[in-house]
Amino acid sequence: MFKQITDLSGNEWYLIASLWIFLLFFITVGIRIFRMRKADAEYLKGIPMDDGEQHDEESLN
């Protein structure tokens, strides 16, 4: 499929660079996510559940 890249007249570096950016970016993100502390993730996912509203006692819908 990528044989068609060869008509780029020496500008293949665009594609090669983007491939490397793609790989480095996701490997980095992947490692960081893997090393993320569970407590941090739990805190962040709980943010929407505390909206700061002063609720009445009665439940809504």
Add this chain to the structure above:
Amino acid sequence: MTVVLLLKKNTSMQLTKFHYDNAIVRNFGVATIFWGIVGMSVGLLAAVQLVWPFMNFELQYSTFGRIRPLHTNAVIFAFVGNAFFMGAYYSLQRLLKARMYSDFLSRVHFWGWQLIILAAAITLPLGLTTSHEYAELEWPIDVGLTIIWVAFGINMFGTIIKRRERHMYVAIWFYIATFITIAVLHIVNSVQLPVSMWKSYYLYAGVQDALVQWWYGHNAVAFFLTTPYLGMMYYFLPKMANRPIYSYKLSILHFWSLIFIYIWAGPHHLLYTALPGWVQSLGVAFSIMLIAPSWGGMINGLLTLRGGWDKVRTEPTLKFMVVALTCYGMATFEGPMLSLKQVNAIAHFTDWIVAHVHVGALGWNGFMTFAILYWLIPRIYKTELYSKKLASTHFWIGTLGILFYAIPMYWAAVVQGLMWREFTPEGVLQNPNFLATTLQIIPMHMLRAIGGAFYLSGALLMVYNLVRTMQQGKLQANEPAEAPELTPVVVNEREPHRRLERKPILFLVLALITILIGGMVQMMPTFMISSNVPTISSVQPYTALEIQGRDLYIREGCVNCHTQTVRPFRSETVRYGEYSKAGEYVYDHPFLWGSKRTGPDLHRIGGKYPHKWHFDHMLDPTITSPGSIMPPYPWLLVQPLDASSTKAKLNAMRILGVPYTDEDINYAEANLQQQADAIAADLSEQGVEIRSDREIIALIAYLQRLGTDISKAPVETATNE
């Protein structure tokens, strides 16, 4: 480990009391409902016209070519746009524990956005259009849109900066990505040279214009119909299900991979066209990769309901959300499949694309909007939903509507796609008359209209239900809330993404870089390396009359039903003629390749029929094509051509690089008249008496020119050398 200055929530501090602005949420909610009904009604009218063309009421302003962009703009920017702002204004305030930065900016945003929609609703039926799909609005409205978008951005970032919650929740990342990407897409795709107040030409031409347009068009779907709704999904689904999102880690991967990959996929709209092959291949590769983040998001949403599926039985909001997520999953699987060249060869230009788009629009966007409205309106009105039973009825009617819409369209697509390609054993086209393939799918189009009517009926039920809900409650315009202020403290924070989540500007810059990479890699070589768009010496600029005819073609929205790109398939070259080359479009500002063949391709129509055939065809298409569903265009025969703009148009084209000489421009009107007189004289010989200054003459001139230059190219003779 980095030592940084943090804004730390000090829980020992006294709570600060403040108010959330619910009035702006209500305003956007009402606008969502109003424009939703308008947009869907126009869509239904357009669908009906594809069965009974007379349903345009014989008015130019309500003809398919003009109301189709009205429908798409209304549902995308008016319905979905207002719904996004409603959801964002509600969730931003609560996720950041702060009132919106500026009530004034909120009002400017709301009224400015409605004004833009109103301008679109007026100008599009008048035929004032740029012809770029989903970007049809002319330049003054584009400028207004930019100003309003910036007002929204300032208001959003102002709120983020004055927040009382240290970290930005994942929903806000999606809102930030939406803001910055739409800004980039809109600016790059709107670089136009104004000719007059309501007419402009794009800077780009032909292949390059097509690449920019579909980079925009595809990513308008990505960043206006998808990322803001993913942001809302991450906020509203946990609220509705009363349980946190399934995996926060997955949401991080989902966000970054989605915004990085999506931007590359635009060229899959241009497979088998004159776009350089390597760009098409990149588009296909990244489209396939896009399944992973898209399904990651869908799975994250559906798994949020784990242990809570019993609520889906009783809560209409969750029913809508489940179908919305399912439709998202279906559409995001289908999209990559359609980008496979073998599938695309059959499905492209057929109703499959219409079905695909509507599974996303009706299912994902529509159903999530309904869910949020049903959940949110009772809360800000401090009451309960008027009738859950009506909401459930809406859900079932809407679901039936989606099925009645999509299934016949898939069926029609397969039928027509195969009929276009069918050859007899003798090697000739089985269906040489394109119309035969159109007539075959009329029953499916009828069923599609019924599906649309179902969907609209459900939405009308919702309007009644929500109006009654509003009547029984009272809007709490300023909802009291409390949260501790953030105070600056120095702490160590080990995790990089946690650090990033409290730096909105850095986050914005990183998101910008991420979305720029794909577009730059695809566009820069296509624009800068001349071998990507080989020129053809025999291709010449359009004449003055042809330019005017081309602008009429744009005004009437012919591009909505007719393509101008013959793909390199035997079935197409036999039916239409030689396949289209990049060099044939170098003077096309804008490109008019189209994306749907309700009627046949027109790139090789020039010289195929006499002038009189075109005259009759525009007067009443059934004269030349019995049974045709194309509407008549009688106004072209009576309306005089506005030739006063000719010089300005040619001048603008010259500024854009079209090689018109001084003579071409100085004698533009005389040349125009000369060519018009010749066409009128030819028509007269055929028994048609019409003045040479009528619009139909210019349109005939343009159609007769289409695709003819290539036949003037010198033929290369094979030699033995």
